[in-house]
Amino acid sequence: MKLSDTELTELAELAIEAATAAGEMIARTRPEQIEHKSDSGSLASQVVTEVDRRSEAIILETLRPTLERLELGLLTEEQPDDGGRFRADYFWCIDPIDGTLPFIEGTPGYAVSIALVRRDGTPTIGVMYDPVGKMVIHAIAGAGAFRNGQPWELQASQGTALSLFTDKSFLASEERDEITTGLEKIARDLGLAGLHVDASAGAVMNACKVLANPLACYLKLPKQDGGGSLWDYAATACLFREAGAIATDLHGHPFALNRPDSTLMCHRGILFATNETLADRIRARFRSSQFRRLG
Known part of the structure; x- marks a missing residue:
């Protein structure tokens, strides 16, 4: 089954309604309870709040009939x-709160x-809602980004510096120095003033800031465990595709948004x-010895 343009538009409108309702609830709420998901992985992956579950319930109340x-x-x-994603022609991919740490800390950087x-x-529809900025961002395959x-x-201007948007865990990561060194070299090669690092948001808002x-x-270097899942990148992959920007793995391939063996995305x-010029330079730098990893 192939969904028609009319059906995609109707589904996007429902997703916007659901994301906005969930986001407005989040904006009115502070975490009431923090539970540990696991003893390993990133700090964000170790916690889940009551608000996550309430957000998901609001979203599914709107989307479940579809x-x-x-x-x-x-x-x-x-x-x-x-496993329903392997049987259906299309599947909803939902992150009730992306950017758990910014939310818990009460700072901007989280989204539905x-x-x-x-x-x-x-990716055929991508909907993101920023509860702090009260901003709705969406994209529909073939219809554009909004x-x-x-x-x-x-933006048509080139800017004066290269910006890296990343999550807070990057600041304590083993690859921080090599990534920043490589990007500083790219900035110099492009005639820019330097590199600006913003490590304050989750995956969705990081992509939107880009x-x-x-x-x-x-960017994230290849790793076999962790690094984000389908729900962290599916909506923004659609957004970038429709906006004419670049969203790929570090080998230049489209994201594998329905892997049979895992929901993890950073392999x-x-x-x-x-733009493609910047993406090409980053990929080339990755293929050099300094950036070579498991991928």
Whole structure:
């Protein structure tokens, strides 16, 4: 089954309604309870709040009728993967709160993220809601990218510095020095003043910040465990595709948004970049000995 343009538009409107309602609830709430998910992984992956579950419930209240009506699958961060994404032609991919740490700390950088992904891994709808900025961002395959209902076009100016948007865990990571050294070299080669690092947001808002800047990137080097999952990147992959920006792994391939063996996404690295020139330089740098990893 192939969804029509009309059906995609209707589903995007429902996803916007769901994400906005969930985001408004989040904006009114502070975490009431923190539970540990596991004893390993990033700090963000170790905690889940009551607000996560309430956000998911609000989203599913709106989207659940579409599961039966259009035979859609469902993958969410807070529920076990039931394999429905391999049987349905399309599946919803939901992150009730992306950027758990900024939310817990009461700082900007978290968002609600909803994507509709085809079984072959192609993102067809991406919806993001920023509760702090009260901003709705969405994209529909073939219809473009939008910010608060207006077409989102990339900035034409080149900027004076290269910006790296990343999560807070980057600051304590083993690869921090080599990534910043490599990007500083790229900035010099491009005639820029230097590198600006912003490590304050989750994956969704990091990607959105890249798109809002004239020369910016968000990247993760390859790793076999951790580094983000389908729900962290599916919506923004659709957004970047429709905006004409770059969202690939570090080998230049489209994201594998429906891996049969895992929901993890960082096995070949993650790269969001504002243009192909910058993306090419980052990939080339990755292929050098300094950036070579497991991918």
